[in-house]
Amino acid sequence: xxxxxxxxxxxxxxxxxxxxxxxxxxxxxxxxxxxxxxxxxxxxxxxxxxxxxxxxxxxxxxxxxxxxxxxxxxxxxxxxxxxxxxxxxxxxxxxxxxxxxxxxxxxxxxxxxxxxxxxxxxxxxxxxxxxxxxxxxxxxxxxxxxxxxxxxxxxxxxxxxxxxxxxxxxxxxxxxxxxxxxxxxxxxxxxxxxxxxxxxxxxxxxxxxxxxxxxxxxxxxxxxxxxxxxxxxxxxxxxxxxxxxxxxxxxxxxxxxxxxxxxxxxxxxxxxxxxxxxxxxxxxxxxxxxxxxxxxxxxxxxxxxxxxxxxxxxxxxxxxxxxxxxxxxxxxxxxxxxxxxx
Numbered sequence: 011x012x013x014x015x016x017x018x019x020x021x022x023x024x025x026x027x028x029x030x031x032x033x034x035x036x037x038x039x040x041x042x043x044x045x046x047x048x049x050x051x052x053x054x055x056x057x058x059x060x061x062x063x064x065x066x067x068x069x070x071x072x073x074x075x076x077x078x079x080x081x082x083x084x085x086x087x088x089x090x091x092x093x094x095x096x097x098x099x100x101x102x103x104x105x106x107x108x109x110x111x112x113x114x115x116x117x118x119x120x121x122x123x124x125x126x127x128x129x130x131x132x133x134x135x136x137x138x139x140x141x142x143x144x145x146x147x148x149x150x151x152x153x154x155x156x157x158x159x160x161x162x163x164x165x166x167x168x169x170x171x172x173x174x175x176x177x178x179x180x181x182x183x184x185x186x187x188x189x190x191x192x193x194x195x196x197x198x199x200x201x202x203x204x205x206x207x208x209x210x211x212x213x214x215x216x217x218x219x220x221x222x223x224x225x226x227x228x229x230x231x232x233x234x235x236x237x238x239x240x241x242x243x244x245x246x247x248x249x250x251x252x253x254x255x256x257x258x259x260x261x262x263x264x265x266x267x268x269x270x271x272x273x274x275x276x277x278x279x280x281x282x283x284x285x286x287x288x289x290x291x292x293x294x295x296x297x298x299x300x301x302x303x304x305x306x307x308x309x310x311x312x313x314x315x316x317x318x319x320x321x322x323x324x325x326x327x328x329x330x331x332x333x334x335x336x337x338x339x340x341x342x343x344x345x346x347x348x349x350x351x352x
Contacts, residue, residue, distance in 0.1 A: 034303030064265030103221025105194030171319030
């Protein structure tokens with residue numbers, strides 16, 4: 011990660027956006043274009059097992075080929091050094107697995123659109139980001155508070171345009187569990203790794219992923235094996251039949267971009283600055299990528315154009331990113347000017 015020292019955080023956020031954009035497009039195409047096997051588009055649950063398994067394989071390949079595994083805690087097994095988590099990163103892995111596990115549940119609720127519930131889940135994370143900072147005695151600067159408010163306003167506008175917060179109880183439970191998982195992850199990051207140090211980022215990424223990814227796949231496998239309800243049938247297709255469907259090529263693309271996104275997300279969230287600064291950057295970039303993907307899909311594949319509320323929300327998010335990029339530099343310049351005059 012020698013390039014990390016030369017690239018500002020805004021550059022990492024831009025790369026995160028560039029990687030997220032094709033992920034959004036491919037995911038939407040897979041879930042809107044009929045598959046050769048089913049004669050209809052795949053559901054979110056049908057795409058998830060293969061994409062998660064491929065993501066796990068690609069992540070492990072990256073960890074090994076990049077040498078990041080050398081930064082992790084490890085133990086010798088059969089003459090080879092195997093990365094192992096600490097109790098903190100193990101806990102973070104559970105939190106991340108909880109996030110990965112609740113996301114597919116959010117795809118299954120009748121009468122609740124996927125973008126709607128995903129916006130709610132992202133909005134909750136914006137609330138807990140400054141709370142985690144305050145818990146660990148971190149200073150939350152004014153521009154982080156303003157950016158949080160701006161992102162919250164963007165989410166509120168979109169949510170209101172979609173008809174309010176009428177949700178079934180299981181959907182509310184899913185949002186709560188997702189938020190708990192993310193809270194655990196941010197708390198552990200802040201406790202053990204939020205220094206911006208390259209070695210710390212590599213260590214955290216490796217130790218968290220070696221727990222989170224297999225745990226998420228195992229939980230999905232248990233649900234599939236249970237044979238309970240429509241979710242199990244959809245997951246069964248995702249574990250077994252999807253591997254012979256031509257849609258697999260797009261799922262590989264989803265897994266590749268998801269792996270890249272997860273690397274950049276770790277770098278952003280583990281930056282030494284407060285969570286109230288880093289989380290809005292990461293959340294806003296993903297939401298803007300979603301709007302950008304929707305525009306490309308509408309122009310290229312004839313899918314519905316984003317609503318006026320969604321476009322207004324995207325502009326507010328872009329403004330929040332600009333604020334977080336410019337305000338700290340202006341503040342630093344003012345402080346230097348004051349120091350020089352004293």
